[in-house]
Amino acid sequence: MSGSAPNTPGTAPAPDRSRWPMRVTHTVLAGVGTLFFLGSFAYPWITEEDGTIGPAALPRVAGSLLLVVALALLWREERSGTVLEGDGGGEEPDGPTGEEGHEAPDEYRVRRKLLVVAVSLPCTGLLIPFLGMLPALALLTLFLTLAVERLRPWVALTASAGVLVVCYLLFVVLLRVPLPLGVFDPALWGAA
Template identity: 35%
Template sequence: MTATPPTTTARAPRRTVLIAYGVLIAIGAAFAVGAAVSYPLLLENSQVGPGLMPLVAGSALVLVGLLLVRQELTTGSVLEGDGAAVDTSGEDIAKRRRTHRKLLSVMGLTVVAAALIPVLGLLPVMSMLVFVLSVFVERRPWWQALLVAIAAFVVAYVIFVAVLMTPLPFGIFNPDVWSRL
């Protein structure tokens, strides 16, 4: 007697997932087309124009959306909680509470950070948020959190201020504020 391999049923693409991916593609295309039509991609002095970043981001979103559609059409995707009933009766209640507490902490700290940006500036607030989330939510050692926060500050400064020359809110750290005193 020969053993036959178990048969696997081919999954049909899920319509709702394809629609969601289609929305991602449409949003990406809208950003890309809007950037290309409304803003210059390059400035006269060969610097990056304001339309290049939304064009690249929109194009990347279109590409990712197309890859996700292809994946759904060929193999499908299954994620935890993705349309399947999940039995949570054995799940630790304390673990669920910790997860909810973390989620609420992140949301609350993000709202506080957004309120502090006009006062302290984007980069310092972002760095403080990274530090606080790392130490108090993720329970990392303070020195690791400090290194990550400093690295986030430096990388964001180099990308947005030095390379892209994007005007960011600097709050009280704006040199114009101190020059008027």
């Protein structure tokens, strides 16, 4: 295999070197983190009226964290490469992968998962005005853990409830971010 050192008896095979799709992904994530970080300077860090955390806090912190994580992943990819089970980037299987132009089963499974996630994100965005932000995120987590990750139902429900609680504590209680409430908006029920 090109790009890997020859194996000697008794040693594990050398890892594949970095793959260009992973480098591109990490670079794009670093760019998004940088844009959020830089864009946050258009807003105040502290609200002058009541001294609470301002609108710059979330994009600045999230952008800087995304930038740091993306750079760490990019560094790791350049240094040693990544090969994860089922990601389609490992060594070729022992047998043939099919006729030319056909994908291996692992690659098909990964592409199917990516398609499901890519479709479920905009669908969740469409649910936010009706259900509110937190229930929509909890439903997204439940769907992804059941349909994509195929976790046990009780594990998926626990993860979904955990996302709901953590997001509530972080955004509503700590940061006091006004989130869309959808049908759970008290003003909607109080007007009737």
